[in-house]
Amino acid sequence: MSAVNDINPADREWDLPMADPVWLAQHHEDALEPDTPILDPHFHLWTIGRFNYWVAEYAADLRAGHNVIATIYMEASTKYRDDGPEELRCVGETEFAYEQCQGSRGLIASGIVSYANLRAPQQLDRVLDAHLEAAHGRLCGIRDMADWDPDPTLRDERYDLPENILDLPQFRASVRQVGERGLVCDLWTYFHQLEKLAEVANAAPGTNIVVNHVGGIIHRGGYGGRQDEVARIWEQGMRALSQCPNVFVKLGGMGMQWMEPDLPSQPRPPSSEDLAKRWGPYVSKIIALFGPERCMFESNFPVDGRVCTYVTLWNAFKRMSAQFSPIERDLLFRKTALDLYKVKLPAAA
Secondary structure (H helix, E strand, C coil): CCCCCCCCHHHCCCCCCCCCHHHHCCCCCCCCCCCCEEEEEEECCEEECCEEECHHHHHHHHCCCCEEEEEEEECCCCCCCCCCCHHHCCHHHHHHHHHHHHHCCCCCCCEEEEECCCCCHHHHHHHHHHHHHHHCCCEEEEEEECCCCCCHHHCCCCCCCCCCHHHCHHHHHHHHHHHHCCCEEEEECCHHHHHHHHHHHHHCCCCCEEECHHHCCCCCHHHCCCHHHHHHHHHHHHHHHHCCCCEEEEECCCCCCCCCCCHHHCCCCCCHHHHHHHHHHHHHHHHHHHCHHHEEECCCECHHHHCCCHHHHHHHHHHHCCCCCHHHHHHHHHHHHHHHHCCCCCCCC
C-alpha cells in the first residue's frame, strides 16, 4: 500500500478496522537484528472493504528488513468454494493457500492452518481428508472460533456460536480428533474463557492446542476502563492453561481492536519502544508461565497492521525478548513454531 503523503492524517477519515497507510507513514524504523531467523506462524490474506492484503502486500512486508525464513497461513474465510457441500467449501481456502506456497517457492504458506467446524464431529474426517489432499503435505493444523462474549458486538460475525461452545461434548470430541490426525488445533477465545479452555485441553491430552493472540484480552465495550479486572481474570486463566503440557501460546494479536481500540486514533503511530512498553508485561508473564518452548511470536498481519508496520512489530518483539538467551530467543522467533507445526522450510532456509 502506498501512502498519499500530501494528505494530513488529522484531516483524513479512515473507516476500516485495518491500517491507515497515511497514518502509518509518519513513523519509520529499520529492522533490528536483521539476521535473526523468524518463522511467522500466523498471517492472513484477504480483502476487507477497500483494503487489500494479498501476496504482493505480504511479500513486500517480508522483504522490508527482517529475516523471515518461513510462514504459516492462517484461515480467514478467504476464497471459499462457491458450490458443493457446505462443509467442504472451506477447502477452497486451503487450495488457495497452497497456490501461494507454490508461487513463492515455499516461503508464503510454508505451513497451512485450515478451518473446520469443531461442533460437527460427524463431518470432521471428511473435511480433514479434503484439506489434507488440497494442501499436498503443507497442512499442519486446524482452527475454529470459540470467542463468545455476552456482548454481541464482541462476537465473531462469521459464526453464530453458543455460549457453552467449550462445554459441548461434540466440540471436545473434535479437538481430540484433530490431534489423532497428527494436526495442531488453533483456538481463538476471549480472556474470560481461558479456564474453560484448560478443561478442553485436559480432555484432549493428545492434541496440541495453540491459544491465539495472548488469550484474547478485551479493552473495549463494557471492558473499557476495567484493565486491572481483565488482567486478573486473564492471568488466572493463563495459569490454569500453563498446567496443561499440550497448550502453547501465540504472542501477538495485541494490536487488534479488542485489546487496542484507541491506539490508531493517536496523532502518530507507536514506535517499537512504545509497543514493547505497552505489551511487554503481558508477554513476559506468559513466557514466565509457559517457558519459551511453548511460546511463539506471531505477526497476525494484516490485522495487527492497524497499529504499526511489519518492521516495527517484529522490532517490538525483539525488544521484549532482549533479556533472554540466544537459545530461548530462537525458540520464541523460530523453533517452537517449527517443531510444533512441523513446517516444511523453503530450500533456501
